[in-house]
Amino acid sequence: xxxxxxxxxxxxxxxxxxxQGASLASIANEVxxxxxxIYAHFKSKEELFISTFNDSLDNELQFxxxxxxxxxxxxxxxxxxxxxxxxxxxxxxDHNMSFFMRTSFFPPLEFEEQIKSGTNTFVNELESLFLxxxxxxxxxxxxxxxxxxxxxxxxxxxxxxxxxxxYGFPDRLQKRLTSSWNIYWQGITE
Amino acid sequence: xxxxxxxxxxxxxxxxxxxQGASLASIANEVxxxxxxIYAHFKSKEELFISTFNDSLDNELQFxxxxxxxxxxxxxxxxxxxxxxxxxxxxxxDHNMSFFMRTSFFPPLEFEEQIKSGTNTFVNELESLFLxxxxxxxxxxxxxxxxxxxxxxxxxxxxxxxxxxxYGFPDRLQKRLTSSWNIYWQGITE
DNA sequence: GTCTATAGAATGATAGAC
DNA sequence: GTCTATCATTCTATAGAC
Numbered sequence: 403x404x405x406x407x408x409x410x411x412x413x414x415x416x417x418x419x420x421x422q423g424a425s426l427a428s429i430a431n432e433v434x435x436x437x438x439x440i441y442a443h444f445k446s447k448e449e450l451f452i453s454t455f456n457d458s459l460d461n462e463l464q465f466x467x468x469x470x471x472x473x474x475x476x477x478x479x480x481x482x483x484x485x486x487x488x489x490x491x492x493x494x495x496d497h498n499m500s501f502f503m504r505t506s507f508f509p510p511l512e513f514e515e516q517i518k519s520g521t522n523t524f525v526n527e528l529e530s531l532f533l534x535x536x537x538x539x540x541x542x543x544x545x546x547x548x549x550x551x552x553x554x555x556x557x558x559x560x561x562x563x564x565x566x567x568x569y570g571f572p573d574r575l576q577k578r579l580t581s582s583w584n585i586y587w588q589g590i591t592e
Numbered sequence: 593x594x595x596x597x598x599x600x601x602x603x604x605x606x607x608x609x610x611x612q613g614a615s616l617a618s619i620a621n622e623v624x625x626x627x628x629x630i631y632a633h634f635k636s637k638e639e640l641f642i643s644t645f646n647d648s649l650d651n652e653l654q655f656x657x658x659x660x661x662x663x664x665x666x667x668x669x670x671x672x673x674x675x676x677x678x679x680x681x682x683x684x685x686d687h688n689m690s691f692f693m694r695t696s697f698f699p700p701l702e703f704e705e706q707i708k709s710g711t712n713t714f715v716n717e718l719e720s721l722f723l724x725x726x727x728x729x730x731x732x733x734x735x736x737x738x739x740x741x742x743x744x745x746x747x748x749x750x751x752x753x754x755x756x757x758x759y760g761f762p763d764r765l766q767k768r769l770t771s772s773w774n775i776y777w778q779g780i781t782e
Numbered sequence: 783g784t785c786t787a788t789a790g791a792a793t794g795a796t797a798g799a800c
Numbered sequence: 801g802t803c804t805a806t807c808a809t810t811c812t813a814t815a816g817a818c
Contacts, residue, residue, distance in 0.1 A: 404801080418701065422613040426794065438795080439802050447794065507758045508694050511608065521759065547775065554771035562752030568697045569711065581744035585737065589779030594783080615811065628813080629784050637812065 405443040407433055412454045417501035421451055421510040452513065458502045459520045463527055465492065470531050478539040482556060483583060486563060490575070493567050503564060529553060547590045559586055595633040597623055602644045607691035611641055611700040642703065648692045649710045653717055655682065660721050668729040672746060673773060676753060680765070683757050693754060719743060737780050749776055 411432045415424035426447055430437040444450040469488065473481045493499050506524075509517035536549035543552055559582045566575045601622045605614035616637055620627040634640040659678065663671045683689050696714075699707035726739035733742055749772045756765045 420610050420612060420698065422610060423700070425792075427792080435801090436803065437793095438804085441795070442801050504698050507697065507755070508610065510613070518760070525759065525764075544778075550767075551771040551774065554768045555775040558752035558756065558768045558772040559748055560752065561755035562748035562750065565697065565751035565755060566748065569715065570708070574715075577740075578744045578748045581741040582748040584741065585745040585779035586775060587779075588734075589775035589777075616813090617811080625783090626785065627811095628786085631813070632783050635813095 404433070404435075408440060408443055408450065409454045409457055412450055413458060413501050414497045416451065416454060417497040417504060420504065420508075426450075448512070451510075452516065454501070455505055455513075455517065455520060458498050458505070459524060461498045462502055462524055465489070466528060466531060470535075478535070478542045479587065481535055486560060486579060486583070489560070490563060490567060490579075503568070528557060532556060543590050544592075552590050555586065555589075559583075594623070594625075598630060598633055598640065599644050599647055602640055603648060603691050604687045606641065606644060607687040607694060610694065610698075616640075638702070641700075642706065644691070645695055645703075645707065645710060648688050648695070649714060651688045652692055652714055655679070656718060656721060660725075668725070668732045669777065671725055676750060676769060676773070679750070680753060680757060680769070693758070718747060722746060733780050734782075742780050745776065745779070749773075 408429065411429050412424070415429050415432070418424070425437075426440055427437040429450075430440055440450065444453065469485060473484060476484070502524075505517055506521040509521075532553045533549055536543065536552045540549055543549065562582070563575065563579055566578050569575075598619065602614070602619050605619055605622070608614070615627075616630050617627040619640075620630055630640065634643065659675060663674060666674070692714075695707055696711040699711075722743045723739055726733065726742045730739055733739070752772070753765065753769055756768050759765075
């Protein structure tokens with residue numbers, strides 16, 4: 403379907419140039435059609451953008467849910483460390499994370515409410531999934547560490563590594579991952 | 593000076609709408625002049641943007657350097673916790689952080705090299721200042737925690753809190769700050 | 783240093799033929 | 801569903817009067 407192809411190309415260009423920076427002409431060009439033909443699939447640039455964002459959100463949600471299913475019975479240390487590694491590893495493969503972060507961090511003001519709502523869906527899902535992870539494995543935590551606290555702290559580190567990912571220095575990212583993980587794990591267990 | 597006023601307004605609009613999303617007409621309008629008059633101060637939109645970014649970088653550097661001077665002889669726990677609180681508190685006061693983050697995280701591709709270089713100056717300065725903080729107070733750390741590791745982990749949490757700041761939910765930010773700090777401190781000391 | 787006038791290109795979008 | 805033709809608007813930028 404061509405509308406999927408359009409959304410795929412739009413995702414890339416919005417990720418690279420932002421909403422205002424990406425033009426319909428350029429998107430159409432990459433797909434191999436004229437910009438006017440886009441209107442046979444989407445009634446406006448806004449609709450294309452929102453539709454792309456919704457797909458992107460689904461994509462992110464689908465990843466974390468599938469990850470949780472696959473790591474259902476894995477020890478705490480592995481679940482957490484695998485998550486960081488696998489999530490960060492996705493960044494290179496396609497532009498979905500990049501687009502989602504850009505849009506969530508700095509939404510075009512016209513769509514602020516809609517985007518914030520989508521971002522919240524994602525963050526809430528992340529929080530409740532990891533809260534469950536920590537609750538189930540509560541025995542591994544120090545008695546003084548509440549599951550909610552362990553979850554919040556973990557997701558803060560996760561976000562911090564995303565920022566480092568954007569800066570684009572793999573060596574520094576690796577150091578931050580190793581150090582953060584090491585200290586975090588000592589903080590919640592030993 | 594009008595050019596400073598222009599940069600101030602440009603900073604705000606670039607922070608809110610991004611480089612492509614902010615127009616010279618809108619900036620000039622907020623200053624109270626015609627868009628053509630901007631060219632008496634800056635030879636292009638690019639120059640206005642770069643000049644604004646350089647000011648913004650100076651501003652961020654100046655803050656961290658001044659903070660370090662003021663917290664020169666403060667105990668480790670206070671230096672770190674104060675830094676998080678004071679830095680995060682700046683976000684509401686003006687748009688400098690917002691502009692700097694937006695530009696550093698997602699630079700317009702035309703200026704990618706220049707922006708990355710500026711961002712690196714900032715990150716390197718942050719890293720070396722905090723490395724010193726930890727080295728001087730090495731006695732407070734567990735023997736197994738290297739100062740560099742403590743610094744990297746701390747800055748990851750810092751970045752993670754910046755992301756939460758962008759999402760704009762103060763309650764959640766507070767929970768993340770408290771949990772992260774608590775676990776981090778246990779990880780490096782107890 | 784600010785203005786008017788204007789250029790030239792690009793933008794998102796519509797109408798209608800095929 | 802894609803095309804050509806076209807529109808109205810906006811954009812950055814320049815020239816020249818005051």
